[in-house]
Amino acid sequence: MLNSVTLLIAITLMYSTPMVFAGLGNLISEKTGVINIGVEGMMTIGAFAGAAVCYFSGNAWLGFLCAGLAGGMLAVLHAAASIVFQCDQTVSGIAVNLIGPGAALFICSLLFEGATSTQPVSDKIPKIFGDISAEGILGNLNMDVTVVIAFLMAAGMWLLFYKTKWGLHLQAVGEHPAAADTLGIKVNRLRFGCVIASGVLAGFGGASVTLGIVSQFTPITIAGQGFISIAAVIFGKWTPHGAYGACLLFGFAQALTVLLGGGESVIPSQILAMLPYILTIVMLVLFVGRGVAPKASGKPYEKGSRT
Amino acid sequence: MNKIADALKKPVIRILAAILLGLMAAGVILAIAGYPPAASIAALGKGIFSKPKYISNVIIKSTPLIFTGLAVAFAFKTGLFNIGAEGQFIIGCLASTLVGVTVKLPAVLQIPLILITGMAAGAAYGGIIGLLKAKFGIHEVISGIMLNWIALYLSNYVCMLPAFRKGDTNGTDQVSEAGRTLILGAWKKTGEGAAVLKKIPVFGEILLKTDANIGFVIAVLTAVVLAILLKNTIKGFELQAVGYNKYAAEAVGINIRKNILEVMLIAGAVAGLGAALYITGNSPHKVTVLSAFEGMGTNGLGVALIAGSSPIGCIFSGLLFGGLLYGGQALQYEVGAPTEIINITIGTIVFFVAIIQGVPKLLEKYGGRRKGHAE
């Protein structure tokens, strides 16, 4: 019994981790008022970059960091479009979601002789308790270190938002950029930085899949997890702790899919696969409160404007 | 500077500029990766235009994209982002195939039945998004994406049910001959039909070697109907009013929720129609288990964005996509470049479409300063 429970907890946490990273990324961008639905594309390029760098270098952490770098670079496109050119942020996000996977597959094709998947990596993200191959409870709870990193990131973001002056600035920029501007806060600079941060985080999220949960990049490794993380932010009511909890919930749904679908279960695997997505809709219907998004969300800021 | 800014204010110029920039960017990327850009563009052109059957295939490939593009563009006009077009297309395919396989009527009844089924199924699925937004305020981007995945797995599940599955294959039966919308489909398969067609130059080759079907014609008609709807009818006026400013629309008595639902029903129906024509017009005329999205809806997003959400624009934008996607296969063959560059190209074009919106404003801001003291 305890065995199954610990297994469930572990798988839930493992599956939530990529979404936590992506969700935090989406959150920090949205908090400053920039809509970022491109996290899916940023996750994908991060997933690929992580796997590729790890394969060629043999070092998982190097891969992890490069994944963040890749996500951040892609985010520069979104930031430039949204902040400098002040274009429609949703459209720019869609463009990122097209360019990200496109670039990932293209470079993959170049590096891996025309294949659209990377070769499996030999060195994955280390586990918490190291290389033990114990069965039972300890073995079950021996999750990737990225799980812990994700949790620390969430906690760190909570501290940032609610206990530091940067957090106050961030929130002000998202709620009333003109007010922040009149007090000397550099609105667009802050937004730019946060969008890049969102790309870095999403990249980490991608790598936590290809270097942790599986061990390679394929065209379907990031299957909508970026979008699910956006939903998590929405009904976490745009808070770090809320988003973390919501991601856990979705991770739980995915864990169920894995656990029940593997064996001889009554529920067909395809129906199980639908679970996380149906759950998202149900939760949104039941729990979303209106009007909690940052007030200036989606509106580009022009100096001297009165809104 | 100001002349450029003024020119860029016209939608057609903007889009052409974006396409040009996107292609140039792709050329740069290819050059960096070690492939000759000029030869690549030439290969692309060759893959699209050098044989009649290529051109035919481009048109055939662009047909479903025009439909999904319309499904997105129409919703866009009224302020809704129909990312769910992919799911509406999948459900449309499923419903059309099931009817096409199980019902046995003569062609003159079978084809309209299948098309209407596809439209109804797509409409219903799109309507779910509309309902979720109108009643619960759920954003259509999130619900659309979730429903896309649900549609994928639902389709996989249903097509493998014993009732519909064909033997040991991973899919359904084929839609009966009577239900197919190929041009002279049955006749060209007969011995004498093939003989006659071999003698006719351009069109004979097209009919023999490609799945030429009536889908494109219907796509163009649909685009025209939607364009007229938006520009010249009361409904179009209301839908756009709601899309631009729902508060003002409410103030003059327009029912916003009803409109949101109606838009999604229409958009879903368009996607479903495209799906029905896709199944009936293209071999293998059946639904199989998919491991990932085919991308009709996703590409439809790009089609709509590049078309600037104009229904007529979707026709050309759809053809552009068809050309890129089909001709892109020639890249691998001729130059050795990975076909995935096409994906990047499409993404880059959409990116430039987004950015160019903001360029006139920027030019004016900086151009004005350089003008000096005019008065």
Next chain:
Amino acid sequence: MKTISKEYAVQMHGITKKFGTFCALKNVELNVRAGTIHSLLGENGAGKSTLMNVLYGLYQADEGEIYLNGEKVKIKSPSDAIDLGIGMVHQHFMLVERFTVLQNIILGEEKLSRTGILDMKKAKREVEEIAERYGLSIDLDAKICDITVGMQQRVEIIKALYRGANLLILDEPTAVLTPQEIQELIKIMKNLVESGKSIIIITHKLKEIKAASDICTVICRGRYIDTVKVKDVNENQLAALMVGHDVKLVVEKEKAEPGEAVLEVEDLVVDNERGIEAVKGLNLQVRRGEIVGIAGIDGNGQKEFIEALSGFIKARSGVIRMNGREIQNTVPETVLESGISIIPEDRHKRGLVLEFSVIENAVLNKYRKEPFSNRGFLKKAEMEKFAAGLIEECDVRPADCAMTQAGNLSGGNQQKLIIGREVSNDPDLLVAVQPTRGLDVGAIESVHKTLIRERDKGKAILLVSFELDEIMNVSDTIAVIYDGKIQAVYEQGTVDENELGLIMAGGKQHE
């Protein structure tokens, strides 16, 4: 030009500012003596706010210099302005609604503890000290969205003082205050000046200039007009300077001859969007051939009353009767059909679809009817004809604007379009909410004339405005709203401003 001297808190000389091809300011002069209250007078769009935005660093002037206390300075951003001791209270408050008062005050000037996190206790102590020193009492832990507008203004003032401002700029400070709150503000300003601060108030309210300031500089269409000692001029002279010609300050109209009641509201109760009662049993009547003006401070239920009347929200109880027919708790369509036309408070939100053309906006509430449509299809020629007529009749400029987007018209012309459109409905009841907000003197005059003309045609007019002068000048009957109820009703001419101000603020009628 005055000599540069330490006697002046600020001197702005030869300021020119252009936005693209539009020249907002040309060669403007401003000299503010230290320790005075200096008013900056001009119509909407004259350039007063632009001039102060240059002083505060939000804009950079294309030409000209700024001197503070005799020293030349360059102000490239609000941070520079704040460092130089300039503080600004904007017309539209720059407050984050979800934050507390304290958070808003310290934003950008946070106090940090040794570990780098926010030290809110220290900040609170410092802010409390400042508030006490200048006699401004305030609840630091309240959220902005929960406090009154008058309190919000105080927060803005404390914000400036917390940053060590010696020169305070107040942009249209009295626009949102009751007569009593205005008196309090004037007292606070005089207090601050006595402690050595200098104050610039931007305003178009002639009465306040006379009451509060020592010197007044007049700007018209971006150009410097004159600087006068306030006690040497009267309101009419100031108005003439502001506009460039003589202006009638009082509305001319015949006495009203009201007929039977057209609108009857009985015991109306409406909740606001947070579920709290905002309209608490409102009773009102508007008759044919009568202008009823509702006087009151923003936030006393006007918004909810109008929204319920328009059919946007439901009433909890009570009755709204139009020509004998009950129309509460129906839909906007029913309200419009019952003979009501509404000129909305927010023309960009409710009044127009900015992306639509002027033609499309002109028929925005008519497109369904003959002759503008037939069997589902729009009749474009008829729409164009109607719009052309409207544009000419209402003097919407530019005259060839039919195909341009409504968003490209100026505020005044947009309002003319909306009013013309609503009047063309030939309604039984015309509701005008803040119809002259943001308009210049000429446009205001024309709007008032239109309302009176419709009244003389026998229409019932309901006017809701936060400008007490407007209510007192235009209405035949004045109803005062406070705390969700009509507290008192007066015939025009039987009540003065002070009494009205008292009731508006919750006082009791003098018997």
